[in-house]
Amino acid sequence: MKIIDLRSDTITQPTVAMREAMFRAEVGDDVYEEDPTIKALEEKGAALLGKEKSLFCPSGTMSNLVALLTHLQPGNEFIIDYRSHIYQYEVGGCAALVGAIPHTARGDRGHLTARNIEAAIREENIHYPETKLVCLENTHNLAGGTVMPMAQLADVSACAKEHGLKIHLDGARLFNAAAALNLPAKDIAQYVDTVNICLSKGLAAPAGSLLCGTEEFIVKARKKRKMVGGGMRQSGFLAAAGIVALEDMTERLLEDHALAKKLALGLAVIPGVILDPAQVETNIVKIDLAESLDAETLVASLKENYGVLCGTAGKNSIRFVTHYQIDEAGIIATMDAVKELLTAKA
Numbered sequence: 001m002k003i004i005d006l007r008s009d010t011i012t013q014p015t016v017a018m019r020e021a022m023f024r025a026e027v028g029d030d031v032y033e034e035d036p037t038i039k040a041l042e043e044k045g046a047a048l049l050g051k052e053k054s055l056f057c058p059s060g061t062m063s064n065l066v067a068l069l070t071h072l073q074p075g076n077e078f079i080i081d082y083r084s085h086i087y088q089y090e091v092g093g094c095a096a097l098v099g100a101i102p103h104t105a106r107g108d109r110g111h112l113t114a115r116n117i118e119a120a121i122r123e124e125n126i127h128y129p130e131t132k133l134v135c136l137e138n139t140h141n142l143a144g145g146t147v148m149p150m151a152q153l154a155d156v157s158a159c160a161k162e163h164g165l166k167i168h169l170d171g172a173r174l175f176n177a178a179a180a181l182n183l184p185a186k187d188i189a190q191y192v193d194t195v196n197i198c199l200s201k202g203l204a205a206p207a208g209s210l211l212c213g214t215e216e217f218i219v220k221a222r223k224k225r226k227m228v229g230g231g232m233r234q235s236g237f238l239a240a241a242g243i244v245a246l247e248d249m250t251e252r253l254l255e256d257h258a259l260a261k262k263l264a265l266g267l268a269v270i271p272g273v274i275l276d277p278a279q280v281e282t283n284i285v286k287i288d289l290a291e292s293l294d295a296e297t298l299v300a301s302l303k304e305n306y307g308v309l310c311g312t313a314g315k316n317s318i319r320f321v322t323h324y325q326i327d328e329a330g331i332i333a334t335m336d337a338v339k340e341l342l343t344a345k346a
């Protein structure tokens with residue numbers, strides 16, 4: 001049985017060009033700032049995001065953690081959508097390791113509005129923590145790969161500035177947002193102070209993320225990264241693949257989006273599936289199931305009987321993610337499998 005793995009775009013395998021680049025990479029000790037390939041990747045990333053500097057981190061989780069450690073002091077508050085990755089899926093690092101307090105708000109399809117921020121900011125009062133930072137996520141993972149509208153981002157940015165707040169953008173899938181908007185990534189990043197991008201998701205590098213910001217910020221962030229154990233040595237081998245990811249893999253993300261749309265259109269007509277294909281903007285397809293159907297059972301049957309791997313996203317929903325290792329045949333097979341399973345149940 002051929003396996004069709006739609007659990008996540010993190011499962012992507014490095015390309016042949018990446019493997020060759022890794023084999024040939026010139027490396028040095030990056031804690032001494034002597035790794036030329038790391039330097040080349042960091043320069044390329046900063047330029048693509050329109051920031052002065054960038055810092056290679058082993059994972060997106062560490063990149064976000066280092067950003068929070070650099071932006072915030074213990075006891076500070078930051079405003080964030082309640083479904084954000086930083087709040088939901090980073091093991092509470094903001095509390096355990098930063099000592100900061102998240103002030104959650106309900107964004108619009110995952111994206112904070114200027115109203116959300118106005119409502120969450122605290123005035124000066126002896127009882128209150130100080131609000132310092134706004135965290136955004138684009139595309140928004142748990143909301144289903146949604147893209148933040150540019151006008152909303154501009155509003156949020158102006159609002160944060162007016163109140164003296166910085167903005168950190170978790171752009172694990174920023175290049176998916178850029179592709180969907182048909183804009184360079186830096187046109188989005190211009191509205192935020194710092195941004196994390198993941199090389200290891202749809203861009204298919206084996207590991208790594210880049211934290212981008214001003215030179216002053218990145219100098220401080222480098223020290224925080226060392227503190228949490230992210231100072232790596234000959235990490236240029238990973239950076240070599242990251243350079244290929246930035247050069248070869250951003251343009252093709254639209255192919256993932258087209259397959260996600262195709263899957264959404266196919267699934268939406270199956271009885272028992274609740275989904276509006278118009279809401280599928282990038283490479284994530286989240287479906288809700290009619291009440292009588294249990295997501296976990298369906299996910300298990302898809303795996304056992306059809307070799308289709310996907311994940312639950314709550315008791316009644318399932319998430320499919322398209323990526324470099326998924327082709328049209330895999331999408332058709334997935335639609336057929338879901339249809340057969342749900343028809344058998346009806």
Ligand SMILES: *Cc1c(COP(=O)(O)O)cnc(C)c1O
Binds near residue numbers: 060061086170173200
């Ligand atoms: C995957 C992801 C991260 C974390 O990246 P890791 O490399 O898995 O630690 C952060 N934010 C979002 C939105 C993600 O999807």
